[in-house]
Amino acid sequence: MSDPTASFEQTAHALYHDHHRWLQNWLYRRIGCPHQAADLTQDTFVRVLGARDLGRLDEPRAFLTTLAQRVLFSFWRRRNLENAWLEALAQQPENHAPSAEDYALVREAIETLDRLLGGLPLRARKAFLMNRLEEMTHAEIARALGVSVATVERDVKRAFTHCYLACLDAMPQGAVNSLTAPRP
Known part of the structure; x- marks a missing residue:
C-alpha cells in the first residue's frame, strides 16, 4: 500500500x-x-x-x-x-505618535482581525468593524450601508459567532474543553 x-x-x-x-x-x-x-x-x-x-x-x-x-x-x-x-x-498631534512597539502590536492586531473575519461576506465584515471599531450603533450602520437594522443585527451576530468559532479553533484542545465543560 x-x-x-x-x-x-x-x-x-x-x-x-x-x-x-x-x-x-x-x-x-x-x-x-x-x-x-x-x-x-x-x-x-x-x-x-x-x-x-x-x-x-x-x-x-x-x-x-x-x-x-x-x-x-x-x-x-x-x-x-x-x-x-x-x-x-x-x-x-506629534506628541501622541506611537512607538515602534505599539505600531507592531497594532499591525499584528490588524492581521489577527483580518484572519478572524476571513470568509465572512463583505457587508458582515463592514458592519462588525463599524460597530466595534467606530462604535456606531446598529441604526447608524444600517443607514450607512443602506440596509435594515435587522440585517445589521444579523450581520454583527454572524461576525461575532464567526470570530468566536475561529478563536475556539485556534485554541489547544485542552483549553477548549475547559471552556466548554459544564460548570458544577
Whole structure:
C-alpha cells in the first residue's frame, strides 16, 4: 500500500517546482513589487500545504490562481486597514505618535482581525468593524450601508459567532474543553 503522505508531499513539491516562477510573475503583474510578489507566492504555497486532494488537480495553474487571488485579497484588505489606521494616526498631534512597539502590536492586531473575519461576506465584515471599531450603533450602520437594522443585527451576530468559532479553533484542545465543560 502506498503512503498517502508521501504522495501529497511529492505532488506539493512538483506543484511548487513546476509553477513557482509562473505564480510569482502572475502576482508581480498585479501588485508591481517583486518583494511583495515573492512573499505572496510563498503565502499561496503555504495554503497549498493546507489543501486536500492535491492528487486530483486537472488544472494546477487555475488552482494556484484561485489560492493566490484569496491571498491577494487578504493582502489588500490588511493594507487598506493599515492605511486607514495610518491616516487616523496622521491626524493625531506629534506628541501622541506611537512607538515602534505599539505600531507592531497594532499591525499584528490588524492581521489577527483580518484572519478572524476571513470568509465572512463583505457587508458582515463592514458592519462588525463599524460597530466595534467606530462604535456606531446598529441604526447608524444600517443607514450607512443602506440596509435594515435587522440585517445589521444579523450581520454583527454572524461576525461575532464567526470570530468566536475561529478563536475556539485556534485554541489547544485542552483549553477548549475547559471552556466548554459544564460548570458544577
